[in-house]
Amino acid sequence: MIRVTRRYKFSASHRLHSDGFSDGENRELYGKCNNPHGHGHDYILEVRVAGRLDPVSGQVVNVSTLDRLVAAEVLDDFDHKYMNADVREFQEVIPTSENILGVIEKRLAAHWQSVFPGDGPRLEAIRLRETRRNLFELRAS
Amino acid sequence: MLITRRVEFSASHLCSQASLTPEENRALYGAAANPNGHGHNYVLEVTLAGDPDPSTGMVFDLKHLKEIIHQAVIEPMDHRFLNYEVPPFQKVVPTAENVAAEIWNRLQPSFNGGPARLQNVRLYETEDLYVDYSGDPQ
16 A cells, blocks of 8 residues: 655634533633634644555656645635634534544545546545644545 | 654655656656756655564564664665666656655565564655555555
């Protein structure tokens, strides 16, 4: 098996708050992340791709093509944004790192086949580092 | 149990295929197709799998692992131009994928029948791009 992992960065703010809870419950559940004005992180996103090593090009995936997809579907929309207000999915869903990974997976999956058709590279996993201490990983379905 | 040893080497390379035009190579490999080459500080992580020996408490002697990596990888590749100096990269494009696979092929014979098996080779071409290879290009 051969896998290529590409690392990206974006800086964004968010606020963790659920309308289903009282203000007190939100503060209790989300702690500092419930601060009404939000706060931000320098997120690190890793996109892991698995596939066949093409004997001619020597590549599993064309990294420039992957970069363009990730920029168009994720970075252009997320970087230097307030996710709760600026990213459409987070009008409905709380932008926890778990949910951010879910949204990123859906966005990449929606365009994957058109960008990498046939038995090309497949999306294997995405990882999101919110801070040095918090790392989240989602195996792509 | 897995154990991983990390080493670094610095080398230059360029990515292009002789059968393609300069424009086609540029489209496929981007800046890496520059005809005069460019370099990286590669970081290599070699992972072995095995059970700790009950008497030594070790999966594999790390000094020995260091020597194997040095002989198979660092000595031939460090401060070299991969395309000109390191076979098979006169004929095979030294992408990160191919360099990782070549490193696997060079290391693997040292672990045949030994106390630990070669589990994975992770090669960082830059901090933002790495390849994991575990022996099967498919």
